[in-house]
Every structure is written in C-alpha cells, then in structure tokens.
Amino acid sequence: QSEDSDVWDDKALIKAYDKAVASFKDA
C-alpha cells in the first residue's frame, strides 16, 4: 500500500482522504 511506501509524498494525506471517500461508492 502507498501508505507504507518510503515515497510518502507531500499530498499523501489528501490522497488517503480521497481514497477513503471514494471507497464508500464501491462498498
């Protein structure tokens, strides 16, 4: 998962949020 990667970029929190929000649609 990207969160575990050493390349945790400056926008990582934003991406994590967007991913979490998008996941509701697929649930």
Place this chain on the structure above:
Amino acid sequence: EGYSPTLKWQQQQVAHFSTVRQSLNKHRNHWRSQNLDSNVAMPKSEDEEGWKKFCLGERLYSEIEMLPDNEDLGIDYIKVGFPPLLSIVSRMDQATVTSVLEYLISWFGEKPFTPELGRWLYALLACLEKPLLPEAHSLIRQLARRCSEVRVLEENKNEENISALNLIICLVSRYFDQYDLADEPS
C-alpha cells in the same frame, strides 16, 4: 436509513486511518524540515480568521464569486485555500492542531460542508494525538454530531458529501472511541 455505512466499511476505514497515522508519524520529521513554498505563510495559532482563510481560501471565506482562474497561471492557493500538505501539517504542534480543528468546526457549524473542509478535518484528525485532551474530546464529538445533522439534511444524496460525512463520523466514533456516536451496523 440508506445513508449510513456498513460495519465492514467502517472497520476498513479505521484500519486504513490507523495505517495513515503510522506513516504520518514516520515521515513527519522529514516533511517538517522541508522548505515551504514562498507563498505559504502559516498563520499564528490564535489567528482564527487567518486559519479559516488559509485552509478554505479567500473565495470561500468571503463568499464572493470570482472568475475562474486562467489555467496557464496555475492554482492560486490564496484564493482556493492551501490543501493539508504534509509539509504544512507536519509543522503544526498539538495546540495548533486543536485550535485549527476548533476554528474549522466552528465554521462548519454555520456553513455547508465542502471537499476542502473534509480534507482538512481528516488531516487534523490524523494529526491528533491519543489519548485525547478533554478539549479535543469535546471538539470531535461536536464535529461528529454536526456531520450527522448535515447528513440528515442532504436531500440530493450527493454521494461524495455523504461518504465524507460518514467517514468523519466513523473515525470520531470508532477510532477515537466515542462509540455512542457510531452508526449502527447496517
């Protein structure tokens, strides 16, 4: 009815959020030491209006219509607000995290939910250390209640807003142990 998430989805979000917090802690020192762009001027902790403008942008803050930006000029973060970049949130101490959370929850008490607000609330919750201070405890409970109120009033079933509100309610109730505020398994 029909808006609340499944228990499985809620459990997945709590697990994901926990991983995000671990990564944030791991990378905090790196991002704290990075130089900020010259246009990023973080307000002082007690500057409520400054923080609202910083996070949400002057456009939203002032509720004024502005012409779309010329794409060639790039994004004007002063107008649209700075997103919760790691290089920004890693510089915020717990007192500032709590203060900004308070300012944005106060804003949300009177204004509609927006994606910009959702991103900042999520980022601040990710920065909030456990065990919670009494002040933070009260704040996040207020946040979850407000999310519930707004969710009930969502008539157009804007999926993104419902999802974002569900996420915040889920994290407050199940990650920060405020189980009385949790959505029942559906």
